[in-house]
Amino acid sequence: MSELRFDELRGEQVVYAIHRQDRTFLPSREHCPLDPTRPGGPPTEIPLPAFQIAVFDNRFPAFEAPRGAAEVVVYTDRHDGSFATLSAERAEALMWVWRHRYLELGARPDVDYVMIFENRGVEVGVTLHHPHGQIYGYPFLPPVAERELAADERLAGCAPCELLRRELADGRRVIHANDSVVAYVPQAGRWAYEAQVVLREHRASLLDCEPLELRELSGALQALVRGYDALFERPFPYVMVVHQAPTTGGPDPDTSRGHLHVEFYPPLRTADKLKYLAGSEQGAGTFISDTLPEESAAALREAIARAA
Amino acid sequence: MASASGKRPSREAPQRSGQSSGSSGEQRKQPAARKPPSERFGELLILRTSKDDGRALIIYSHEEREEPEEREEPEEREESEERERT
Numbered sequence: 001m002s003e004l005r006f007d008e009l010r011g012e013q014v015v016y017a018i019h020r021q022d023r024t025f026l027p028s029r030e031h032c033p034l035d036p037t038r039p040g041g042p043p044t045e046i047p048l049p050a051f052q053i054a055v056f057d058n059r060f061p062a063f064e065a066p067r068g069a070a071e072v073v074v075y076t077d078r079h080d081g082s083f084a085t086l087s088a089e090r091a092e093a094l095m096w097v098w099r100h101r102y103l104e105l106g107a108r109p110d111v112d113y114v115m116i117f118e119n120r121g122v123e124v125g126v127t128l129h130h131p132h133g134q135i136y137g138y139p140f141l142p143p144v145a146e147r148e149l150a151a152d153e154r155l156a157g158c159a160p161c162e163l164l165r166r167e168l169a170d171g172r173r174v175i176h177a178n179d180s181v182v183a184y185v186p187q188a189g190r191w192a193y194e195a196q197v198v199l200r201e202h203r204a205s206l207l208d209c210e211p212l213e214l215r216e217l218s219g220a221l222q223a224l225v226r227g228y229d230a231l232f233e234r235p236f237p238y239v240m241v242v243h244q245a246p247t248t249g250g251p252d253p254d255t256s257r258g259h260l261h262v263e264f265y266p267p268l269r270t271a272d273k274l275k276y277l278a279g280s281e282q283g284a285g286t287f288i289s290d291t292l293p294e295e296s297a298a299a300l301r302e303a304i305a306r307a308a
Numbered sequence: 309m310a311s312a313s314g315k316r317p318s319r320e321a322p323q324r325s326g327q328s329s330g331s332s333g334e335q336r337k338q339p340a341a342r343k344p345p346s347e348r349f350g351e352l353l354i355l356r357t358s359k360d361d362g363r364a365l366i367i368y369s370h371e372e373r374e375e376p377e378e379r380e381e382p383e384e385r386e387e388s389e390e391r392e393r394t
Contacts, residue, residue: 046367093368100350100368
């Protein structure tokens with residue numbers, strides 16, 4: 001069981017999950033725990049010879065009941081590939097899986113915030129290469145979610161709605177769009193190729209989306225990650241995080257607080273150079289970037305078009 | 309409206325086998341009495357089970373059109389580059 005300690009100086013929780021020190025680390029292809037269990041082969045996390053999408057409780061959880069949740073979402077039974085190389089139908093099905101997990105985990109009294117995410121690439125700490133993501137059910141409202149709610153207060157309304165309006169009016173940083181979704185490099189992006197994929201309509205969570213919106217969200221996400229891979233013609237590492245309304249309980253949960261969007265934090269600043277979080281980023285909390293979002297957006301637009 | 313636990317009520321409860329939700333895409337009936345029990349959620353068929361150590365395992369299935377699951381070029385490229393890096 002993890003232990004929570006509150007850092008009074010920074011005003012934030014720190015999670016101690018010391019059992020994760022022993023988690024599986026870059027196993028050989030033959031011993032991938034996310035592969036299906038094939039006849040005569042070693043047992044894996046999924047005791048079936050084939051499957052489409054599997055979700056299970058993390059064997060090395062950062063959170064677990066009765067204080068949160070940690071799940072693994074396996075996108076496919078094929079070991080190779082990535083979110084970018086899934087079929088359009090599988091990617092769309094994944095949006096429904098995310099929606100279902102948000103519904104179930106968000107209804108739990110010990111989960112105040114459901115965060116769906118994917119770490120891709122050893123550069124961001126991936127320990128298993130099989131295409132998969134994760135879900136954390138936080139037993140508290142984490143700082144980034146708190147700041148997003150504070151942004152709503154500061155802008156006197158839904159901040160993502162307002163920021164999307166500004167990005168569309170400016171246009172220079174928009175990198176992809178369809179009828180339901182717009183992708184752009186944010187005006188004050190911290191990572192060189194940071195991107196946000198935002199629902200055009202105000203949707204607090206995946207639960208509020210129409211089926212067509214889920215389809216177009218998955219299409220936009222795949223267009224972006226394929227563009228990422230095309231940008232430097234190499235597998236592009238990233239952290240992908242789905243931001244949705246908190247699921248904090250209360251007498252009158254306000255589901256208008258929050259706007260579904262997906263944020264990407266890629267650590268590469270060039271084809272072979274990583275952005276490190278060093279003195280200013282860690283000591284002052286202030287990012288210093290070597291690139292301008294407008295220039296990154298132009299490069300990403302071209303890469304997305306090339307990969308289409 | 310809050311639930312008894314103070315949590316938001318389920319706006320889209322999973323449908324047990326044989327039930328229909330009343331919304332499009334969730335109305336296909338499953339054979340009654342088929343085991344293990346499955347649920348439908350939107351376009352998904354859900355099968356709940358558990359692992360030997362008691363951890364929950366949920367298998368989601370979705371009717372997919374016949375087309376290659378993976379795009380060959382990126383996969384091959386990634387595979388070769390992963391080998392180079394390791």
